[in-house]
Amino acid sequence: MRHRFCVRCALLGSVVFVTPLAALAQSGAEVIVLDEITLKSKRDVETQTANPVTNIDQQEIDDRQAGTIAELVDTVPGVTLVNGATPSGSGINIRGFGANGTYGTDQMVMIQVDGATQGSEELYRLGTQLYTDPSLYKTVSVSRGTVGSFEYGSGVVGGIVRLETKDASDFTGGVSGYKLRQTLEAASNGDGLTSSTILAWQPNDDLEILGQYVFRKMDEQTDGAGEDVGAEPFKLPSYMLKAKYTFGAARDQSVTLSYNDTQTSENDVPYDQFGLGGSSFGNVDRDVRTRTTVLEYEYDPSNPLIHIEANLSHADQKIDSTYIEGTSPYGPAAGSLGDADHRYETTKLTVKNTSRFQTGSAEHDLRLGAEIIRKKRAEAVSAPGGTDRRFALFAVDDITWGGFTISPAMRYETQKLRRQSDASGSNPQTEYDNDAIMGGISARYEWSNGFSAFASAAYTENLPILDDFDKDSFMNQSQKARVYEIGAAYDAVDVFSGGDTLSLKANLYQSDIWDVTSYSGVAEVEMRGLELEASYSVASGYYADMNATISKGDALGINGEETHWGNAPADSLYLTLGKRWGEKLDLSWEMLANARMDRVDRTNRETPGIGVHNLRATYRPQAGVLEGSEFRVGVENIFDKEYRPHLATRNGAGRNVKLTVAKTF
Template sequence: MTTRLHARALLLCSAALLTCTSATAQEALTLDAISVDSKREVQTGTATAETVVDGEEIADRQAGTVAELVDSAPGVNLINGGSPVGSGINIRGFGANGTYGTDQKVGIFVGGATKGSEELYRIGTQLFTDPLLYREAVVKRGMGGTFEYGSGYFGGLILLEPIHASDLTMGEEGFKLRQTLQFGTNGDGIASSTTAGFQQGNLEILGNFTYRTEGVQVDGAGNDRTTNGYDLPSWLINGRLTFGEADEHQLSLMLSHTQTDETDVPYDSFGTSGGVFGNVDRQTDDKTAVLRYDYDAPDNDFVNLRLELSYSDQQIDQQYVEGSSPYAPVGGYPTTNADHRYQTTKLLAKNTGYLTTGAIDHTLTFGAEFLHRERLDAASAPGGTDKRFAIFASDEIDFRNGLTITPEMRFETQEIGGDSYGTYTNDALMGGVSARYEFGSTGFAVLGGVWYNENLPIIDDLGTPAYMTQPETAMNYEAGIAYDGANLLSEGDALAVKLVGYVTNVRDVTSYSGVEAVDLKGLELEAAYSLASGYYVDLNANVARGTENPGSSTETYWDGIPADQLRVSLGRKWGEELDLSWEVAADARMTRASTETDGSVVHNLRATYRPQAGILEGSEFRFGVENLFDLDYTPHLATRAAPGRNIKFTLTTTF
């Protein structure tokens, strides 16, 4: 009750800010943009915790899965890397854990389509896709900036933006072909990605086919991490047409398809053997379609409309391999023969308007969303439908004196039910406010925010009526500082730093057995420094603490908390031609958990060579060594040892 009262007061304050039309503004400050020439740009200009992995870093990391791509952001941890089925993503203690691949508190969006599924027991992340299909991955940590996308994202969300034809053609008319070949020694991994882009006038068409295959990887001790490898074919079609006298209209269509086919593998994708459940034949199929229309009124800054229809179809078919478990009954357990399917259709309408009221500039985003999710009735889990309607709004209010305040809201209604389970209705009003103040031309800024969120019941809980009218609630508080500066130690150097501290309190918990409340707190640091000579340093760190059932007789550590981590990259660039770097990821020993984990220090090397002239111009050669010293270790939160040394080589050529 206290949480809801605090939330109501918070939302009333946000509403007042949304209607604010006047304030005393000082003289506007115009500062030159500062750019740190390193691996990753620190998002010092935002009030919320956000990390952007751009196309260059996606290629540089040579990741085999999307999970391996984003786990370098502070507060983001990979649980069991190495395969698209066995790995999961954890943000600020939420998301994947040792039991489920997701807990519904981390959102994933592909080109605008809502991905994800319910709490599939002992099966990893439901993000079955290839990282080579994307031009950008945005990680939002915490609740700030998430209400435009959905409810219940206590940990945060990941936005994946597919590649476009203009990424190949660079805006020029004609046809371009890009071929990428990738090799990895650990598991004999091979990937081939063929991308064709065509641009004629205002028409762009792109097609991509990626085939990735990998055998059995070994850990640092030389032990097999799995019993079988995997094949992952993926394709993507992305088209866009711009038209109108002022190019004010834009129509785009994105289609993608990814599938895996695994034979005689452990049902428990978190484990390394069949165990109690035994083995299964598992086929995974993921389809995504997004149809989008944009209208940018040429004579009205307030009208920037987007209409979007998206469809996501995720299917997992499993069949027990007879005799693979000495414990399972004939035919296997219900879980080992469960076929899962999730079909999510979403219709979105939103507008982003720019306006000035007195001495204040507004960037006002508002819209409505209808979502229909259907889950197949499985042998081990209930099927049903989850229908939601939501309206949302946010207003970035710039007072032109260094202060920016952004209130945001979301109101969502739900009708959820299934055969033999009845129908339930819920609604929730959520929102919050963030603020950032920049101190003139000093480069320093302070930032912070407070948000209230609710996680509405899910289809998987239909078998527990008490949960179906009990949304999980959470409050999130953040405060931090940021700095951008140049010419500090030498002419041409640049530094960007962002430090964010957070507290998250979750109540009315239904997602975890025996847990009623969770309290989390942590610090996240991102920094980048570069010299005019080409040397650079990237650094991020994460320190988190968590408690479940705080203040009760059953109070204990929250097992979803990752180990304290420091990640540092040292490198040098020679213009656009050569980039060499050495990355160190150090995890502290973890004792604040039911299962303790030893500390580890892992070294990775990366090199990128782009010839700027001659017959090889237009090609890129990438070389990397992951886990250079073949360390045998198991990251905290993981249930299997990490991969051992893996030497990777990637060749990309554009014709």
């Protein structure tokens, strides 16, 4: 295996940065500064941290008109979708890890909803199991790599997707009273229809209550050639209830309780949601229900040494399927797989305290916490059942001294795996105990001129999982990984013209994994790449957002054979150019380009380069009878191109016109 950074990636990345900046500099004299100043692009670049993180706010969530959680994050550097247009048969790949064509996860990408872990089971050909609606959420944070993961879990190599649900005060503005928000959306490709109804009530300053119901449906979609893309029609009703109560003499304590529920039924659909097995596995009737309950307590007094947060969550997903006789040539063998019912529940308690203090001239932001996790899964064909109990301690300290910020982090985790014997007694009860110490450190220095440089190193372990009960050699062996990163950022105003703003961030990374348990026949994996992010806006309202990813992966088999890493994504470039007229109107053009991908192994195929273009418009009347209304029009794949992104098992959808109307009363 080779252990070196890709110099070609760095050189290509510098060209991507320098070329557009030179062009902007030459045209700077032509920029006209208007009285109304708008300093905002579509998405902020997080230049103030060494962690490679991207945050998507409520405005971008609304403007993207996404139909799934996956479609919310597909423009984040390092993120590639395995399908993504439907909640079934889709998955999220980050830096070459996560979803693949066999399972929806490899345990190296974590997904959390209000702190509850979701969609993390290796169920054969069933995708990520992330059945929830994007309309329920107000922010999405994607943290890539390992260094920022120790507060949230172990074994994270690709990254973490963290979603936060809406609050009543987001609509009431913290003022007593009611607010009603109704959103309707229609999509031309697949005759999609979505309705979201939100009722926010704040009876007083201390109590706020929110209820939301979303109904989303989609029929069969077609690709650019007019052919069915192979994704099954779906109906996805979801609802959420959330209440927050603030109390204490200084109103420094709060309790928040939330519950969200999503369910869907599919009749006479292929068992294989990825569509790779043809009719081999037959068809099933499938019912899926996902429920998440979260209870949060926060105590934030005036004492800087105390800020306590406690989060108790319960995530429960049930997948019931019934095999349809005669639909598979393999008969009873396919029937036993198709009739398998899955249920898995994860209960987690996280308690954390944040202390802010000084030692000499250094300022500390110290987070200390403990976590108790209990995962329970029912026994099913291809999915061993049992319990996975864990206890973890973690500490992260952001130490600021002058222009330096140094952040050491550590996590210690213990595990007790237990498999219950099944009804036939063929699987005797077994137990395994494991533990691991993980940690990392990042360092960042910021100069007064807006430049900063950073580097990090992290080590993590994937402890054995319930899915591997049938592989004795894996049950006392953890999967290990090291991730190194180095990069630079720049953030300044008045760069090329008065009132403009420019943000840039470049990040080189290398991920080394050994003692591999997530993939059969693989001993080591190495991924390395370059991620670029940039945003630029001028006072007249014009803006540009760009991100790019260049990566390469290698794998070493247990037989000593070295090959390309089959889950490595294609090199990609995402570009948005737009113009804002205050808060009233926003027009933008988007382009997603993937380079030709020929660095493949025998498990996947080469894909040609692609370029897909979208147009988006948002109109918010600021006065008159339509004040408080929002109108959005999106035209995705405007040239109706036939294409299949690398790693996807289905073609992308053809031209799709989306119309959204929203009103807050």
